[in-house]
Amino acid sequence: MAHVSLNNISHAYNANTDSETQVLTDISLDIPHGSAHALLGASGTGKTTLLKIISGLLIPTEGDLLVDGRRVNTDSPRERNIAQVFQFPVLYEHISVFENLAFPLRNRKVPLTEIHTRVKQTAELLEIDNLLSGKTTGLSIFDKQKVSLGRALVRNDVSAILLDEPLTAVEPSAKWRLRQKLKELQQELSLTMIYVTHDQLEAMTFAEQISVMHEGRIIQTASPRELVEKPQHEHVGFFIGMPGMNFLPTDSTACLSPPKGATKAGFRPDQAFVSTKQGHNSLQVAVIDQQALSTHLGESWGLLTCKYQDIEIRTRQHLNLNVGSTAWLHIDNPHFFRNGWRMTGQAEVTQGNA
Amino acid sequence: MSWMAWTPVTAIFFTAIILAVIVMTLWELKSPTVLRKGLLWFATTRGDRFFMCLLGSAIIHILWIATTDIEPAVATLVCLISAVLVMRYA
Amino acid sequence: MRKRINNRAWLMVLPVLFLVAMSAVIPLMTVVNYSVQDIFDDNNRVYVGLEWFIQIIRDPELHAALWRQILFSANVLAIEIPLGILIAKAMPRRGSVATGLLIFFAIPLLIPWNVVGTIWQIFARPDIGMAGMSLTSLGLDYNYTANPVDAWFTLVAMDVWHWTSLVVLLVFSGLRAIPEAYYEAAQIDGANRWQMFRHIELPRLKTVLGIAVLLRLMDSLMIYTEPFVLTGGGPGNSTTFLSQYLTRMAVGQFDLGPAAAFSLVYFIMILTLCWLFYSLISPAEEQTER
Amino acid sequence: MRPFVLNTLLLLLVSACDSKTPDNNQAPPLEQQADSSDQHQQAGKSLEDWIDTEFQPSTLGRDAQIAEMNWFKEAARDLQDIQISVVSETLTTHEYESRILSKAFFDITGIQVKHDLIQEGDVIEKLQTQMLSGRNIYDAYVNDSDLIGTHARYGYVVPLDEFMQGEGKDVTSPTLDLDDFIGLSFTTGPDGTLYQLPDQQFANLYWFRYDWFQRPELKDRFQKLYGYALGVPVNWSAYEDIAEFFSKHVGEIDGEKVYGHMDYGKKDPSLGWRFTDAWLSMAGAGDKGIPNGIPVDEWGIRVEGCNPVGSSVSRGGAANSPAAVYALGKYIDWLKAYAPPEASGMTFSESGPIPANGQIAQQIFWYTTFTADMIKPGLAVVDANGNPKWRMAPSPHGPYWEEGMKLGYQDTGAWTLLKSTPVEHRKAAWLYAQFVTAKTLSLKKTLVGLTPIRNSDLQHQAMTDAAPRLGGLVEFYRSPARIAWTPTGTNVPDYPKLAQLWWSNVASAVSGDLSPQLAMDTLAEQQDKVMARIERAGIQQQCGPKLNDEKDPEYWLAQPGSPKAKLDNEKPMGQTVPYDSLITAWREGRVR
Numbered sequence A: 001m002a003h004v005s006l007n008n009i010s011h012a013y014n015a016n017t018d019s020e021t022q023v024l025t026d027i028s029l030d031i032p033h034g035s036a037h038a039l040l041g042a043s044g045t046g047k048t049t050l051l052k053i054i055s056g057l058l059i060p061t062e063g064d065l066l067v068d069g070r071r072v073n074t075d076s077p078r079e080r081n082i083a084q085v086f087q088f089p090v091l092y093e094h095i096s097v098f099e100n101l102a103f104p105l106r107n108r109k110v111p112l113t114e115i116h117t118r119v120k121q122t123a124e125l126l127e128i129d130n131l132l133s134g135k136t137t138g139l140s141i142f143d144k145q146k147v148s149l150g151r152a153l154v155r156n157d158v159s160a161i162l163l164d165e166p167l168t169a170v171e172p173s174a175k176w177r178l179r180q181k182l183k184e185l186q187q188e189l190s191l192t193m194i195y196v197t198h199d200q201l202e203a204m205t206f207a208e209q210i211s212v213m214h215e216g217r218i219i220q221t222a223s224p225r226e227l228v229e230k231p232q233h234e235h236v237g238f239f240i241g242m243p244g245m246n247f248l249p250t251d252s253t254a255c256l257s258p259p260k261g262a263t264k265a266g267f268r269p270d271q272a273f274v275s276t277k278q279g280h281n282s283l284q285v286a287v288i289d290q291q292a293l294s295t296h297l298g299e300s301w302g303l304l305t306c307k308y309q310d311i312e313i314r315t316r317q318h319l320n321l322n323v324g325s326t327a328w329l330h331i332d333n334p335h336f337f338r339n340g341w342r343m344t345g346q347a348e349v350t351q352g353n354a
Numbered sequence B: 001m002s003w004m005a006w007t008p009v010t011a012i013f014f015t016a017i018i019l020a021v022i023v024m025t026l027w028e029l030k031s032p033t034v035l036r037k038g039l040l041w042f043a044t045t046r047g048d049r050f051f052m053c054l055l056g057s058a059i060i061h062i063l064w065i066a067t068t069d070i071e072p073a074v075a076t077l078v079c080l081i082s083a084v085l086v087m088r089y090a
Numbered sequence C: 001m002r003k004r005i006n007n008r009a010w011l012m013v014l015p016v017l018f019l020v021a022m023s024a025v026i027p028l029m030t031v032v033n034y035s036v037q038d039i040f041d042d043n044n045r046v047y048v049g050l051e052w053f054i055q056i057i058r059d060p061e062l063h064a065a066l067w068r069q070i071l072f073s074a075n076v077l078a079i080e081i082p083l084g085i086l087i088a089k090a091m092p093r094r095g096s097v098a099t100g101l102l103i104f105f106a107i108p109l110l111i112p113w114n115v116v117g118t119i120w121q122i123f124a125r126p127d128i129g130m131a132g133m134s135l136t137s138l139g140l141d142y143n144y145t146a147n148p149v150d151a152w153f154t155l156v157a158m159d160v161w162h163w164t165s166l167v168v169l170l171v172f173s174g175l176r177a178i179p180e181a182y183y184e185a186a187q188i189d190g191a192n193r194w195q196m197f198r199h200i201e202l203p204r205l206k207t208v209l210g211i212a213v214l215l216r217l218m219d220s221l222m223i224y225t226e227p228f229v230l231t232g233g234g235p236g237n238s239t240t241f242l243s244q245y246l247t248r249m250a251v252g253q254f255d256l257g258p259a260a261a262f263s264l265v266y267f268i269m270i271l272t273l274c275w276l277f278y279s280l281i282s283p284a285e286e287q288t289e290r
Numbered sequence D: 001m002r003p004f005v006l007n008t009l010l011l012l013l014v015s016a017c018d019s020k021t022p023d024n025n026q027a028p029p030l031e032q033q034a035d036s037s038d039q040h041q042q043a044g045k046s047l048e049d050w051i052d053t054e055f056q057p058s059t060l061g062r063d064a065q066i067a068e069m070n071w072f073k074e075a076a077r078d079l080q081d082i083q084i085s086v087v088s089e090t091l092t093t094h095e096y097e098s099r100i101l102s103k104a105f106f107d108i109t110g111i112q113v114k115h116d117l118i119q120e121g122d123v124i125e126k127l128q129t130q131m132l133s134g135r136n137i138y139d140a141y142v143n144d145s146d147l148i149g150t151h152a153r154y155g156y157v158v159p160l161d162e163f164m165q166g167e168g169k170d171v172t173s174p175t176l177d178l179d180d181f182i183g184l185s186f187t188t189g190p191d192g193t194l195y196q197l198p199d200q201q202f203a204n205l206y207w208f209r210y211d212w213f214q215r216p217e218l219k220d221r222f223q224k225l226y227g228y229a230l231g232v233p234v235n236w237s238a239y240e241d242i243a244e245f246f247s248k249h250v251g252e253i254d255g256e257k258v259y260g261h262m263d264y265g266k267k268d269p270s271l272g273w274r275f276t277d278a279w280l281s282m283a284g285a286g287d288k289g290i291p292n293g294i295p296v297d298e299w300g301i302r303v304e305g306c307n308p309v310g311s312s313v314s315r316g317g318a319a320n321s322p323a324a325v326y327a328l329g330k331y332i333d334w335l336k337a338y339a340p341p342e343a344s345g346m347t348f349s350e351s352g353p354i355p356a357n358g359q360i361a362q363q364i365f366w367y368t369t370f371t372a373d374m375i376k377p378g379l380a381v382v383d384a385n386g387n388p389k390w391r392m393a394p395s396p397h398g399p400y401w402e403e404g405m406k407l408g409y410q411d412t413g414a415w416t417l418l419k420s421t422p423v424e425h426r427k428a429a430w431l432y433a434q435f436v437t438a439k440t441l442s443l444k445k446t447l448v449g450l451t452p453i454r455n456s457d458l459q460h461q462a463m464t465d466a467a468p469r470l471g472g473l474v475e476f477y478r479s480p481a482r483i484a485w486t487p488t489g490t491n492v493p494d495y496p497k498l499a500q501l502w503w504s505n506v507a508s509a510v511s512g513d514l515s516p517q518l519a520m521d522t523l524a525e526q527q528d529k530v531m532a533r534i535e536r537a538g539i540q541q542q543c544g545p546k547l548n549d550e551k552d553p554e555y556w557l558a559q560p561g562s563p564k565a566k567l568d569n570e571k572p573m574g575q576t577v578p579y580d581s582l583i584t585a586w587r588e589g590r591v592r
Helices: A047-055 A097-107 A112-126 A141-153 A172-188 A200-206 A224-229 A234-239 B008-030 B046-067 B072-089 C009-035 C051-057 C060-090 C096-110 C113-123 C130-137 C148-176 C180-188 C193-221 C225-230 C242-252 C256-289 D002-013 D030-041 D047-053 D062-075 D092-109 D120-133 D145-154 D160-165 D210-214 D216-226 D236-250 D270-283 D322-338 D341-345 D368-374 D423-436 D439-449 D461-470 D473-478 D480-484 D495-511 D516-537 D553-558 D579-587
Strands: A004-013 A021-031 A036-040 A062-067 A082-085 A160-164 A193-197 A209-214 A217-222 A246-249 A264-267 A272-275 A283-296 A299-308 A311-318 A326-331 A335-338 C037-041 C044-047 D083-089 D112-118 D140-144 D197-208 D302-304 D307-310 D362-367 D391-393 D410-416
Touching: A004 A047, A021 A047, A021 A217, A036 A047, A036 A200, A047 A082, A047 A160, A047 A193, A047 C180, A082 A141, A082 C180, A097 A112, A097 A141, A112 A141, A112 A172, A141 A160, A141 A172, A172 A193, A172 A200, A193 A200, A200 A224, A209 A224, A209 A234, A217 A224, A217 A234, A234 A246, A234 A264, A246 A311, A272 A311, A299 A326, B008 B046, B008 C009, B046 B072, B046 C051, B046 C256, C009 C037, C009 C256, C037 C256, C037 D120, C037 D516, C044 D516, C051 C256, C060 C148, C060 C193, C060 C242, C096 C148, C113 C130, C113 C148, C113 C225, C148 C193, C148 C225, C180 C193, C193 C256, C225 C242, C242 C256, D047 D062, D047 D092, D062 D092, D062 D423, D062 D439, D083 D092, D083 D120, D083 D423, D092 D112, D092 D197, D092 D423, D092 D439, D112 D120, D120 D140, D120 D145, D140 D145, D140 D423, D145 D410, D145 D495, D197 D210, D197 D368, D197 D423, D197 D473, D210 D216, D216 D236, D236 D322, D236 D362, D270 D322, D270 D362, D270 D495, D307 D516, D322 D341, D322 D495, D322 D516, D362 D368, D368 D473, D391 D579, D410 D423, D439 D461, D461 D473, D473 D480, D473 D579, D495 D516
Parallel strands: A036 A193, A036 A209, A082 A160, A160 A193, D083 D112, D083 D140
Antiparallel strands: A004 A021, A004 A062, A209 A217, A246 A264, A264 A335, A272 A326, A283 A299, A283 A326, A299 A311, C037 C044, D140 D410, D197 D362, D197 D391, D197 D410, D302 D307
């Protein structure tokens, strides 16, 4: 396994024609050996392109791709020793499961006896050793994805395994099992895995580090916890969390004493609550919806939606107010953003349960 | 029907085939066929096997008269036997 | 085939069944009736038993035509299928160039058969035809009307020209249907171009190629007009195929009895081939559908 | 139901190929369509108009013409609502009938005629389909009298003698003058009954470049090489020498490559015609007897009484006799050695116009139907004054030929009425048939199409005037030599089935797949087989085949007449006659 780093990578399709489309801009990323890294973003943000650049199916128009410090920009996929698992299972349907697993090894002229032992080991690892002699047609997608994964794992020289939304096609009931399996393997074998997804839950449960992508850029790379607590960009705040961050323009929240230059104040549903009492720095809002998530000692607890001017705001709190009533919104230590980016130099925000 | 130029032999021939088809249909209604894999490399229904018998009989007869002067009725007998085998084991 | 057979569906098929009976079964019955008689006209016919069958099946001319037919079909398939795949693979998958090429390749398919024969008859003429003249100017003693090898070569070339396009179009559509991810996966697995073809394209083209082979096989088995126009089946019998033989008997000689017997033998041959082919490719299809 | 069925059956039989068959017989010819629409639009011309503007010259005076036409008008009175369709092959003569005469017929009688023109082979196919199925496809056919033996035996055809006396009595022209027709013997069956009415007539003659044959330097050279004078060859040896002379020794005339022979050899039904028409009789395979050899004709079929008894030598026939094998062998040798190389890939109709290009010195087997195509001004074979550089002459004969035998092919395309045609239609068609052969207009038609049928036309001054431009056609038809040119005779019991056997066997011999001997053996055997089947079916009550038992061929070869034993020398000394003395003989009413 290896250390993968991307230095200032940019990519444009049709770079030499007029109609060029920039899909990646100035991507820098460092994925240490044996780490699980996720690329998170909505579709169309350039995750798959980035993956293709890493696997070698695309050559970036700018920047360097280093594997263990060696520049591999122009190496073919075969030379890079990178494996990939696709959205839907890509298998060779006319040959057996065994041959599917052996395929990358045969292409690399691995001796026959070694092929046998390695395929066997991999199959055992993935718990598909009973399927080896059969054909791939007729397997469940869950098993098929395991075979695809097996084709990646079977190579002991692989420097990184790329997973391109590998759970998309898997039956919902098996999604969790497969993710577990992936995580287990990653840890057990200390694999370098790069996991592309648009599902923050998948990313957060799988990866140690998550890069959030937006419009061809990485807007933040951080641990799951950091992404929640210190979103570097409005978009991260909005994208991460269920529900995402609330935003208010600073001109209407002067009471929160925003720093100079701030354009927006952002706060997570946990960082605010609505009550009938007016406190200092509180804003007058209309309660428009309550959604119970749990009940404790006779009191409901859940999501409350209120409206400040035209802006909907969600908080997570006791639900003791009437829908339609007027109340007061209290905000704890909001984050302040200028032009989308979080303003630094503030006091660290602690998670508060007011 | 004179334009179809019927002869007694062809009339018997077609009557036999039509009867066979009717019998097959009744049999099918009484106990629907099950796809089954026999001696051949693919699975067959009862209808498939019947079709194979007819086609096979035609081929056997053609080969028979191509290669031997022995009475073609013997070929018909061979066909009947092979038909039973095909229906049973294919 | 594995699904339970729904009996009610048969009712829907009844009108079609009626049409099939009118257009296929009744004439087939008539052909069978004719095949055992010597027919002069409606009122004059003699029952002859298997005489025509014996005569036809043991006719050395028919054997020769049959072997020639098999050789021709094999020739044509052996050239057209690989050539069609090669051309389809060399074409860009999308874009205006691909569209242009597709139209270009469709042209020979749109030309009526007898016109194809006429075009080649002129094209290959050693005295005025472009191909014939260039071959002659190369110092080859080329004359498809006199030399059986030349006639055969010309006929195969004509068929290749006429029908490779069909294979190209089929294979092209088959290739377009293969998701990009398969190629990417194979590249990552370290497969070379041949392996990609062998393990990705070929298995996925299997159905389409099956259709292509079946169509070309059936059609080459029934080839008639082109050799009729080009060589008339000659020189000698060197390009006389089964249908030429049949047509001469049925239309030329009005020899309905022997022609009917031969039609039946021909029919059984083609039916057997179709059935064999069908049973060979259909299990694979069922598996992929599952 | 019957027509439907036969068609369906045929469809199934040829389903493998029918959809792709080159289809030149389905759509009615374009000009035909255009004409029938003309007929409706234009007001018809009067009977007199037609006579004054179109039917000139004529062997009848104007009054006689008007009288004859008035008879047609009267005779058609009860048939005016009928629309008939007739068919013939595509020839200048029939085009004239289809374009002009059918219109005149409508104007005069009120009967509409759809006169289709299709290829000869297709005419036979349609005729046969009507005979076998009994479905009325055409109301009348113009087909060659080659089928006389077939018509007389099967009983599908209306015997004209009977018809003219009976059902057709009131529509039979009093001025028909049957005895005036020169081809009547061709259309008379073995029973002496007339089955068809001649409509156009043509012969198969020797064709050569008169101008080249007159050149002193060529004449000298030929004389030196071969020891006799260059002239019209009387025997095949001379023809062969002349062919060799032009192809091998002369090679080029006026800077153009020349050939001493022209023929055709593509595997095609027309390849059989040249053989069944006359090739074997020219070689001398048959017996003496005019119009066809008795008892063995040029097909090699022997008859006893009127019953065919076989065509193999072993049954007394001559189809595989030494003379027949010799004939086939010479055809192939000459095609390969002396004809242009592309000739072997041509059909009858493709090769026909080739001599007009000016590279061919002579052709042994040339149809006078091509005359009109050979006299067009501007052709390489027509001089500045519009006179032909070529001439036609009697074909040479092979070593087996003896005086008193048929020497060439002459046939008449003749009107045939079938019993399966409804009587009213048959009567209308009979009127039309008589109309297009009527004396009023038959001379005009002859001048247009150059296919004379009436003696009265041939003797007319107009023909004398036209003679110099026609290269000997008029002289030939006026000469007594004419009778040695005849069509397939009455020995052939089923022309369509038997004629089919020839071309494929000949083709096998041309390609070398079979030796001439083997090809003719196969042919004879196949002919006997067809006749055996007719005998077995018992369908031909009168004059049907009754095959002889097979005997040792030597028995038959030892008998006098055909089949003749092999000659020791098949190439006697070449013999020629000067063309000018030949033509003088013809003009004076001598054969030679």
